[in-house]
Amino acid sequence: MEITFAVLLWGVRIAFLLLLYLFLLRAFGVLHRSLVAERAGDSATRALGVLVVERSAGHAPRVGERFSLRASTSIGRDAGNDVPLSDEAASARHAVLELRDGDWWIEDLGSTNGTLVNGTRIERAERLRFGDELAIGRIAMRIEKGAG
Amino acid sequence: MTRSIAANIRGLTLVIALAFLVTSLGVGYWTLVAGNELSTDPYNPRLVAAIRDRPRGFITDAAGTKLAESAQVGNTFKRVYADKTLAHVTGYASFQFGASGIEAAYADSLIGQDPADPLSQWRARYLRERAPPGSVVLGIDPKVQQAAVAALGNRRGAIVALDPRNGMILASASWPQYDASLISDPATEESAWKGVSEHPDRPLINRATQGLYPPGSTFKIITGAAALETGIDPNAKVRVDDPWQADRSWGSYFVRSSSRAHGDYTMADAFRLSENIYFAKIGLQIGGPKLAEYAQRFGIGSATRCDIPAARGQLSSTGQLDRPTLIADTSYGQGQILASPLQMALVAASIGMGGVMPTPHYATEVRDAEGHAIRVIAPGPSGQVIALETARALTTMLVGAVEGPGAFAFAAKIPGVRVAGKTGSAENPSGAPHGWFVGFAPAEAPTVAVAILLENTARGGEDAAPLGGRVMQAALGR
């Protein structure tokens, strides 16, 4: 009986070591698969985007100026914005252009005069596609694919 | 242009990965490489784990008297030692301070897992089985041990007597002593340890195997052996005039004769009267390298193979003899030589055994719980150190050193027995010289070889010689 117990106990000890290594292997497997999935997901969303200025009120922004889009790009009259607009019609913090789930969204931050997408004033937030035109005051910009 | 954060992250990750690799190697070293060495460290509590929770086997002397045994204290066990004079041999066994001596060297055997029985070790590690404890029998002969202890008294030093035919150690005395039972008792171990480890006279050292001293004139045996084997004629007379130096380049250094000698000496004379200048002269004839070679052959400067650790000693601080003054000094036993009493006893034993040096050992047998011998400890000789003729010639001269007219070692005489021996007085910086005597008897077919060492004794070798006689006599009465 003593010997069977001793053997069983050693069996449990060996099992512990084995399970530890098996966990490691499985974890590596999960990591590998998730990395592959992430890469695949990345290439599926062509997320890089650029705002190209088409019409402007004065010299800020200049016509033709390109702004690289980040995960979250702020637009407004205040100089601290990522895209500063020197139009009286623009509010200090007017809107934000965000990447959500691989898509570009424009969200109006409660501005006085509103934001237009392809000529239509947006309610609050709207999904954009490459080629859409944003208008704030007298400034119009187009969202394009690319890195600027 | 600053680097992208992503690139920095990659760089940092690489550094981290390398650091993990180095750390793994470090861990690997301690678990895989250093494991063996650590497990035999006497302070490793795993070694003494079996002290507290189970009885350990006996350590007995040759007559069967128990020197060490386990006593039960409630649910646990502790070691008690019957003979304080052998504490330096048996060692102690403490949970906190580890084990030493026989307790450490034969730790496995004492818990029934002797290497001669590999199955028991396997069963213990994997099945957690407790084998019944075995016992270790030492070669210590109670009569000889008694004589050695009585002879040494309470003078700092050591006496070791061994059987030159097989290396078995018959007696081992070392002073000062300590009480191993106090260190092995959990109730007293801390205070006892503090006491002995901080004592200025260092009682924990086994002076017989670990004490290192300049051998003094006893080294002349080695010089003489080297001389004979390099063809120097022992009967050629060498002029001795005290004091002596080889040439002016020695400056104020002179070799001094202990008897202010002026005369012609043969080697036999030089041994009998322990003449330093004779040996210094022939030492220079032999030359540094050859002398060093013979010292090495006799084991000076090497770790003696014994079952409990023995000190290494040295021939000189560099191991070489490069200057004439150093060669001269070393030839008559001063210089920078350091040897243990055990090493010098082995030198004497080799001469007595026709040039064959035995391997010393304290333990003779390991027995299982029923008393059957499972392992006999009888290591063969360590080698032929000098030729038979050389040994015979030296024996005759060493007998002369004890029995001849004016012999310095006369006090070692034993009635009815031819004793061969040599005294030594080793100068040392701290006051009175150390007194040595090494010898063996009976000279023609010895059954005992001794080394006596008295620290800082007024008349040096003269004080040691009579002790040698007494101990050898006790051994001969076996």
Add this chain to the structure above:
Amino acid sequence: MIALTRRRPELGLLFWVAAVGITGSVAVAAAEAAGFRPQQLVIPVTFVAVAFVLHVFLAARGVRGDQLLLPLAAVLTAIGLVLVQRLASNLLLQQLSWTFIAAGAFAATILIPRDITALSRFKWTWAILGLLLLMSPLLPVVGREVNGARIWIGLGSVNFEPWEVVKILLVVFFAAYLEEFREVLAQTQRRFGPIPVPPVPYLVPIVAMWAIAMVVMVFEKDLGATLLFLGIFLAMLYLATGEAFYTLIGLALLVVGGFVAYQAFGHVAARVDVWLHPFSEEVRFDAGYQLVQGLFALGNGGLFGAGLGNGMPERIPVVWSDFVFDAFAEEVGFAGALALLALYLLFVYRGMLIALRAPTPFLQLLAAGLSFIVALQTLVIVGGNARLIPLTGITLPFVAYGGSSLVTNWMLVALLIRVSDATARVRGTP
């Protein structure tokens, strides 16, 4: 139910975690009692249940992104519970209670704040809060001194080490500050030959912050935390700027500082002496006793270990918090120790991967900094246990006994998961 299936890989791994935790606990308990009783399973099963609850919580909240960190943290915590059971079974219930608190802290960190980027807006708050917490052990009533180091605060019978939280706050602060500093650096970069000339006014606040932290640590006599903060500072600086020069200066300062500390502080000199000569006669029975016993334990481990419950780790003083690694290595051998190191490396690697993919510089720096904390802590403690560097007071993350460490490390995991979640939302990946 649909939500639950989104985190399938995590669920699968948690079953393995359960297996590891229960097997280890059974082995230890059976070895000790020379038998097996089902009651012994209560603790590991309870913890496994907690881990599953956290998984369900994440799935129900719709948290996306990484699915590896929760199981990794869980398996490390489970191993920790097995070791506490083995080494200090009287503290087991306490450690289990701390795991409940840690789980709560984890859940709270997942929920608050709504937007993780908001963390970067309060950087000075974190900095000041961090310094205040760091100094709190020096206060008269709540501050406690333990073993010569004044790094604890206690409320009643519960003791807490504030520096554990501070290390996270500092990383958040550094990440936020360096994000801005990076842009300034990019615009005003000047070089004096090979040496970069930093925009000094911007460098001053961050160096000052760090210097105050160091001074406080020196007063509190915590060698390990000081080393950790220095490491974090240098790493964050390197991550943000990529300037090897700053790192070299920092390392040079470390060497100089270490030398000064060796001369000036007795306890530092003592640690270095123990590291250099642990087996010498004067040291091995006194200051070096702990390390020597730890090394004996490692030596006994061999390749496959002496077996769970079979070694003698109890000879090592305070083994359950300072030397768990050696105790673990003694019983599971080099094989087991290597697996443990691999688990930590995997954790750090996963954290760095999360950092690489994060959408904003702040989140990148945050994730990388948090991962670095775990890496540095592990390397320093294992290095000390294996005599590669002198011993410090830090403990092995997740595994060693210690409530504050466990709680803050689980919060760290939650933060990393949130960064991963934010990345997934931005990029549109699961």
